[in-house]
Amino acid sequence: MTDPTDRTRLIASATRRGRGRRPVAPPVERASTLLNDAPGAMRDESQGPVYGIEDLSAARELRTLLAGLEGAADAWLVPSGLAAVTVPLTALARPGDEVLTTDALYGPSRRFLRRHMGTRGVTTAFHAAAATTDGILAALTDRTRVLLIESPASLTFEMLDVPALAAACRARGVLTVMDNTWGAGLAFRPLAHGVDVSVQAVTKYVAGHSDLLMGSIAVSDPAVGRPIAETLEDLGWRVAPDDAWLALRGLRTLPLRYREQARSARIVADWLLGRPEVATVVYPALPGSPGYELWTRDYDGAASIFGLVMNGGDEAAAHALMSALALFGLGYSWGGFESLVTHETGQLAGRNSPPALAGELLRLHIGLEDPADLIADLERGLAAWGAALS
Template identity: 70%
Template sequence: MSSPSDRTRLIASATRRGFGRRPVNPPLERASTMLSDRAEAMRDDADGPVYGLDGMTAARELRAALAGLEGAEGAFIVPSGLAAVTVPVLALTRPGDEVVTTDAVYGPSRRFLSRYQAARGVTTRFLPADADAETILAAAGDRTRLVLLESPASLTFQMVDVAAVAAGCRARGVMTVLDNTWAAGLAFKPLAHGVDVSVQALTKYVGGHSDLLMGGIAANDPRCLSAIANAIEDMGWHVSPDDAWLALRGLRTLPLRYAEQGRSGLKIARWLQARPEVSRVLYPPLPGSVGHDLWARDFAGAASLMGVVMKGGNEAAGRRMLDALTLFGLGYSWGGFESLATHETHQMAYRDHPPALEGELIRLHVGLEDPDDLIADLERGLAAFAG
């Protein structure tokens, strides 16, 4: 019998037998202090967590489900998607080390590397956003301890040959961390492609309802897992039981939501690419778009987050477009059930190697609304952009 799909396994972990009569979802336990019957058992974790920081039932089931999804020996949860990036970077680097990444790394991750890590003696080399595997590996020097990747990259959606980078880094004794939020642990499996640590913002697709903040970290190597566990313990990172319960609930329906939003995203991307107001759509699943060949080779699905490069315009035109939208919410983050739009041109100024864009950069997240209704909404927005 073949192994079940992610769609089946994420639900089967809730309906497995051998535990007696019980609710489908675990109980919601709010606790800081855990009581023991005897003094000698107070430090014995065989009876369960000894303190609330260790995580209650929902947190433990969520970690187990994420490990299964990622194909990992172990998984951790932390209070935000940013923490999912910063914790392994902190755990795996020391003063004097170097991190190699690209200009398109998630903005708050870049800030952490440039401000917090730099002040503690860990330097970062930012390569152009379109750097290929050979360029990334060539940049890794004697001091390079870690390569931080995103594929697709933030805002401009460049793809990288992750397996080639991971293999080259491993041969050099360099660790790799991949922010896999766009693929949500579903469409791409970093650990199976040789990456040391896979991270994602569970805030996004896993939560799915824009009502929690959380990050996930997954790895296989025992030394790597131990270093990450120690960092989490030393810094006191903890996820509330309420948020863990919500994320676990969202995880059960993740494959269905992700697939449906991906279908709508591709339909809208194709429509946008044919519009006269649009120069190009930055969406790897779209044939002819940035990184399409790598996406088609390595990915089993698509998120619904994309960039839209307009033909000309200015900040005022970008704001007119967003203000004319009535179905797309104006707000940051993505991965929830609702569609969102943001104006991102100003973010290019923070890059060491700003890309050449033909016009304003709009980011769209396609939710679960009817895509035809969203297209009609975007038509209003494009008319306003044209002024």
Template identity: 85%
Template sequence: MPDKTDPSVRTRLIAPATRRGRGRRPVSPPVERASTLLNDDPAAMRDGSDGPVYGIEDLSAARELRAVLADLEGAADAWLVPSGLAAVTVPLTALLRPGDEVVTTDALYGPTRRFLNRHLKARGVETTFHAPDTPAADVLAAMTGRTRLLLIESPASLTFELADVPALAAACRARGVLTVMDNTWAAGLAFRPLAHGVDVSVQAVTKYVGGHSDLLMGSIAVADPAVGRPIAETLEDLGWRVSPDDAWLALRGLRTLPLRYAEQARSALAVAEWLQARPEAARVLHPALPGAPGHDLWRRDYAGAASIFGIVMKGGSEAAAHALMSGLELFGLGYSWGGFESLVTHETGQLAFRRSRPALEGELLRLHIGLEAPADLIADLERGLAAWRAVS
């Protein structure tokens, strides 16, 4: 798959590390672990002119991480929160009031759906869900006078349909509806929501930015400071900050993000194409595959693709899906994605939470492709499919 991401991004993620004029120092900023910060000057201690005066303010690694992420997102500012889930829940908390309505996809990441249905509902905010393949015009037509915010997650979790983000963002802005997009799949690289008119771009830094499956973090980016102000105030009010160690790890991951992302995308497409030709698979749900859901929008709007996709099997059962998973030796059984390691999950049960259940030909599995050699992963999948056939 050609990598059409802007090559200058690779430079922009690294250049801040070598910027002159800061004296002798390590390449990466130090991990500053602190609640208390000591000052020499009582006046600076009072007005903060020497920098942060307490550990709840972001310290060096978090500051550099925020600046580099803001540049990646084309944002006026970016904030860090303790998980990708919090990156969605904080802007919604900040921007919604009792009586407001949120419109969003039925294929939302499960815990985000739970936040809408439990936390926000109890505080007077209603949510209307639409099927993930609903055309933009129909999503807009279903909005009411109370619709305050459109929450976009594209591609859809598990089934990978794409939203027409530019059309939705432009129409929402014209009618005063805010847009928040969970852009974890594109990692700020393959798609840049703010450049397409989205108000708030969030991602689970946990996934591709972290890249090593060893931290949880989220980022929230805005182009318009007026949209950012209530978000910054909400973070201040809630008292949330990320750990200095995690900020340091995420910053280290960010330097190599474009290389990992592009390499894993190439491997994932090779594995997806191989699976598509297999008799055990009915369909592979990967937006970069011609004919897959969302492919036309992906070609139009995206500069690359993530390394996660769904496989709809021909029939099967939970026992067969578990046999396939147990037959794999290289794929870890684990729920996340975006790290260096390949993972497999069985997802059929998750579809039960949707109002509009997709008609699938059989069991739904999800693969995340890491940095292993694709030929080895394919050989591993041969083993898994043999175990599937033995049970089916």
């Protein structure tokens, strides 16, 4: 028998676990205190965790499965996707070091670098969102300790040549940390492409149901993992057993949801491209979109989120479009089963070099609804956009 695919392994890890009559899902173990049979057993780690701050059953299984997906030696769970970015940076950068990252970085990660790291002696340098590999490498200095990669980047979805960057950084002793939320640990495996630390917001596609916050951190080199594990231990961060259980349930169906949502996203994106109100759709999985060649070369699937650049317009028209939608929720997240829309033009002002776009920028996340219904909804939205501008 050939090795089972991820899709099969995620199921088989539940149905082929243990022997005897048993539930498919592991129990939710809610515990701070774990009791022992004898004083001598209390510190015996071979009997499992000694205190509830260590991961209990669902979290342990989730870690194991995520590490397997990522091709990692180990993976850790943290209370949010943001924490998955901030913990490795806290662990790996020291006062005097510099972090290099994209100008299109996820806003709260950028805020962390400025406010938290900046006041603790770690500086940040930003490369242009659309920088070439050579341009990024030219921005490395003797002080650069970490290249923080987000590809595709937030809101404008620029793609980077991750394997080339990872190889060049390793040769120069610079560590690479990649926010791979878009690839969901599924369509892209950063560690296999030479990245040192792969992080993602489990909140999004893995959890998949918009009902919890969590992040994961995966490494292949124990020397890189040790300071991360110690930082987590020192900070006292763990995830709640119920959240781990829900995320584990989400993980079982990740490959199917991810693939189906990408299929729908492509249908909706193609339709939008044919509309006169739309200047362009920024979606690396779309032929003609920036980053399409890198996506084709490196990715085995796509997230279902993209930027929608309108032909001109203003905030009032964008709000009219959004208000006319009945199926797209107005909410800040993605990766769940439901479609969402946000208006993002204002967010670009926080960048050093905001891109010059043809018009207002919206972000669409495509869920598991029927794409034909989503298109009918967007048709209503575009009619409201037109009415607001006339």
